[in-house]
Amino acid sequence: MKPKIHTSFSRRHFLKAVSVTGLSAAPLLADTNETTAKNTPSQRSRKDPILSKISIGQIKVYPEKGEMEANHDKLFEVLTAMEKEPKVDVVITPEGFLDGYVSTQKDVAMKDMVRYAVDPANSRYIKAVSDWAGRNKAWFIYGCTRKAADGIFNTALIFNRQGRPAGVYDKLHLQKHDLKYTPGRHLHTYESDFGKFGVMICADRRWPETVRSLTLQGAKIIMNPTYGMHGELNLCMMRTRAYENGIYIAFTHPGQSLITGPGGNIVCNNEDANQAFTVTEIDLSDALADKSGHLRDRRVDVYTL
Numbered sequence: 001m002k003p004k005i006h007t008s009f010s011r012r013h014f015l016k017a018v019s020v021t022g023l024s025a026a027p028l029l030a031d032t033n034e035t036t037a038k039n040t041p042s043q044r045s046r047k048d049p050i051l052s053k054i055s056i057g058q059i060k061v062y063p064e065k066g067e068m069e070a071n072h073d074k075l076f077e078v079l080t081a082m083e084k085e086p087k088v089d090v091v092i093t094p095e096g097f098l099d100g101y102v103s104t105q106k107d108v109a110m111k112d113m114v115r116y117a118v119d120p121a122n123s124r125y126i127k128a129v130s131d132w133a134g135r136n137k138a139w140f141i142y143g144c145t146r147k148a149a150d151g152i153f154n155t156a157l158i159f160n161r162q163g164r165p166a167g168v169y170d171k172l173h174l175q176k177h178d179l180k181y182t183p184g185r186h187l188h189t190y191e192s193d194f195g196k197f198g199v200m201i202c203a204d205r206r207w208p209e210t211v212r213s214l215t216l217q218g219a220k221i222i223m224n225p226t227y228g229m230h231g232e233l234n235l236c237m238m239r240t241r242a243y244e245n246g247i248y249i250a251f252t253h254p255g256q257s258l259i260t261g262p263g264g265n266i267v268c269n270n271e272d273a274n275q276a277f278t279v280t281e282i283d284l285s286d287a288l289a290d291k292s293g294h295l296r297d298r299r300v301d302v303y304t305l
Contacts, residue, residue, distance in 0.1 A: 050193065050194060050195050051195075052194075052285045053281055053283050054090060055086065055088050055089050055279050055280065056089070056090050056259060056280050057085075057091040057092070057138070057277055057278070057279050058250065058252045058257035058259075058277060059094060059097065059252065060253070060254065060255070060256065060270065060275060060278060061074060061078060061276045061277075063075075063094070063099075063100040065099075065100040065101075065102050065104075066105070067100060068098055068099055068100075068116065071097060071098055071099070071100055072098065072125050075093065075097065075129075076128070077276075078276045078277050081277070082277055082279070083136065085279050088279055089138060089139060089194065090138065090141065090223065091138050091139070091140045092141045092223050092224075092225055092250055093141065094225055094227050094252055094253055094254045095143045095154065095171075095201050095202045095225040095226050095227040096144065096227055097144065097225075099116035099117075099144065103145075103154070103178060104227075109180070110179075113145060113180050114152055117147035118144055118145070118147065119146075119147055120146065120157055126142070126144070126157065129142050130159050133159040133160070133161065133163040134159075134161070134162050138161060139158070139159065139160055139192060140157075140159040140163075141156050141157075141199060141223045142157045142158075142159070143155070143156055143225040143227075144157060145181075146168070146170070151182025152180075152182055153170040153171070154178060154181045154201060155169065155170050155171070156223070158190060160192070161193070166190055166192075167188070167190045167199075169184065169200075170182075170186075171184050171201040171203070171204060172185075172187065172204050173204050173207060174203075175203060178203070187200075187210065187213050187214060188217070189214055189217040189218055194221075195284060196217065196218040196220065197219050197221045197222065198211075198217070198222040199222065199224075200214070200222055201224070201225055201226065202228050204224075205224060205226070205241060205251070208241065208244070209305060211244075211245050211247070211249070212244075212245060212305060215245040215246070215295065219247060220284045220287035220289065221249070222248070222250070223250050224249055224251045224252060225252050226252060227253065230251075230256045230258070234251070234258075235258065235266075235269070238258060238260045239264045239265075240264065242261055242262060243260075243263060243264030245262075245289055245294065246288055246289035246294060246295060248260070248261055248282055248284070255271060255273070256271045257277070259280055262287045267280060268280040
């Protein structure tokens with residue numbers, strides 16, 4: 001059965017949701033991708049303990065190029081199956097899942113990208129994801145193409161456990177087909193009930209500055225929606241990025257669910273084509289980036305990052 005998609009997610013409703021989170025409306029309404037503060041205000045009471053163990057749900061299925069309706073239906077088929085599993089704290093989709101990361105198509109020019117882009121404040125697809133996150137009390141990192149007054153962005157929308165907008169991250173590092181997008185302009189962490197986390201998209205992981213910057217801001221885990229290269233080279237890179245920063249990285253690809261740990265260890269590496277998602281529990285108390293190892297022993301008297 002296909003999920004009911006509500007069409008009443010108006011700009012007014014979106015503004016109301018944003019105001020509840022304590023965020024500026026500007027970055028979430030796609031008029032700009034600059035965030036007004038480096039850290040999203042926490043959704044929990046200061047008296048509430050920070051969760052240590054959380055379950056990460058990674059969507060592992062290939063979307064169809066340019067078929068937004070079909071991809072939305074496919075996503076909710078997977079989410080319906082995921083609901084039968086023990087509680088999931090965070091759900092991550094691959095990069096550009098809604099439009100199938102259509103920018104890779106040679107017959108899709110830069111001017112065509114707007115056809116596959118959504119305004120989060122008015123999209124029925126985004127409303128349905130927001131509703132699902134709220135019903136299931138799960139954080140949700142959703143890959144899509146986003147349209148705004150200042151461009152078309154390769155975006156990860158972030159929703160909290162109440163289904164409210166908690167942030168917008170736009171891919172920073174653009175090459176080849178990604179030049180059809182407008183580059184992102186910020187790299188921030190987000191507060192949650194399990195502490196600070198960061199988001200990067202696909203190729204952002206190739207630059208060590210991306211992960212290091214987020215770690216220095218306090219992230220213990222980085223959600224990494226992706227669609228591009230995976231395999232042995234990527235496995236080595238993800239293990240290294242996690243190890244050199246002492247954090248977790250949740251690399252989420254249509255063909256691979258990969259989580260690497262603070263010691264450079266592989267926590268999850270699932271490439272089974274018959275499994276449309278994985279759920280993996282991690283213990284964030286193991287991510288001691290700010291207390292030991294490479295960050296503690298950095299020589300900031302010699303270099304700046």
